[in-house]
Amino acid sequence: MRMGVAIDASCDLPQAFLQEHDITVMPIVVRVDDATFKDDRATAEIQRFLDLKLGSRSHSAETVPCSVEDVQQLFLEKLVLERDCVFCLTISATRSPINEHVIKASFNVLKNYRSVREPAGISGPFLMRIVDTRTMFAGAAPVIVEATRLIAAEQPPAAIRERLAHIANNAYGYMLPRDLYYLRARAKKKGDSSVGLFSAVLGSTLDIKPILRGYRGETGPVGKVRGFEQGTQALFGYAAKRVHAGLLVPAVCVSYGGDLSELAELPGYERLRYACQECGVELLEAPMSITGMVNVGEGAVTLGFAAEEHVVDF
Incomplete structure (x- = not known):
């Protein structure tokens, strides 16, 4: 089974780690005054933000997390073709709506994935497993690291989901x-x-x-x-x-x-x-x-x- 990980952009991990484990980032749009940033953890975009030295003005920024429709598009156009099971990890649902957006999107993804996979010659079911890390920023990293370790060990999805819930709780x-x-x-x-x-x-x-x-x-x-x-x-x-x-x-x-x-x-x-x-x-x-x-x-x-x-x- 081809398993993978998708995270929201607020989960802090090095770009090299994300690339090594082919982790998909669900982006967040950030607007500060006239400047707009696509927060997808790309090094160049983070550096552009720092170079502009927006300083105290950033507190008035507007942040727009990946919408339900954006999540659906990401999965139905890309991930259902590349993976058979994706673990979606987000920062705490109490601090961001992204977890709710992914849950809502999952209903449509799981309803329609066959119409995308079958014409591409891909048989078998597609699974989405959504995990609230229950913390923020770098706090989400241990849950994501554990997901990559368990996937590399070829553990079954049910066992991975149970273990990730335990790590998120701790x-x-x-x-x-x-x-x-x-x-x-x-x-x-x-x-x-x-x-x-x-x-x-x-x-x-x-x-x-x-x-x-x-x-x-x-x-x-x-x-x-x-x-x-x-x-x-x-x-x-x-x-x-x-x-x-x-x-x-x-x-x-x-x-x-x-x-x-x-x-x-x-x-x-x-x-x-x-x-x-x-x-x-x-x-x-x-x-x-x-x-x-x-x-x-x-x-x-x-x-x-x-x-x-x-x-x-x-």
């Missing part, structure tokens, strides 16, 4: 923003009250940064630190401890809303890199998606891994 996505004023402005634009104005003003005045977590469909602060550099020290140090404690998937993904060459210079990163090397865990470095940057601000860090339930201690 996927942790962390985020450290640089600019609370930006985060507040973006939240207000989206009607999200999770970052209060008082907290943003107080935090910016005292240089206090929240460490946010996306876990099991809920997003909120789990720690506070004084300054961004102390924040990266705390976040990477915590991740290093989790690596040594044991992960459900041997991978950690870090995404950064800027030039990736800056990532290695952040305090605490070398400790995380060494912990991964010592424990045989793959450390994946990815540029944050354009969608991620307009939602949380440039220069932010997100980090994801999958582990058994544990108490967070920052």
Whole structure:
């Protein structure tokens, strides 16, 4: 059986990883003032966004996730011909409508795929398996990595679906923003009250940064630190401890809303890199998606891994 993976563009993973595993990206259209971007995780488009230095204006951006019709077209014109089973992985359904769009599109895809496959001489059923990773950005990476591992091991679709649901339920996505004023402005634009104005003003005045977590469909602060550099020290140090404690998937993904060459210079990163090397865990470095940057601000860090339930201690 020819199995594959499709993800939404907000799932942060390196472009090289996506190409190696032939992963399809469901794009998001991002409009900032007069500039329009196709967020499909292409390196050149992310760099174009960074080069334009849109800065604080990005909080007013309009993001348009792949519509139901777009998903249907992608599958009926391409994926039903190339695959026999596709696992569709999205960021948390509580933070984006893309999961709902894929579910709605699946009804029409599964109803009409035979009329596309049979004229091409392809027999047999086509399967879609939709997985809500229940987290955000780099937090979705462990679920996607596990999907590629299980497909490579030629596991049956039912077993893969069950395992991915388990990993999604134990996927942790962390985020450290640089600019609370930006985060507040973006939240207000989206009607999200999770970052209060008082907290943003107080935090910016005292240089206090929240460490946010996306876990099991809920997003909120789990720690506070004084300054961004102390924040990266705390976040990477915590991740290093989790690596040594044991992960459900041997991978950690870090995404950064800027030039990736800056990532290695952040305090605490070398400790995380060494912990991964010592424990045989793959450390994946990815540029944050354009969608991620307009939602949380440039220069932010997100980090994801999958582990058994544990108490967070920052």
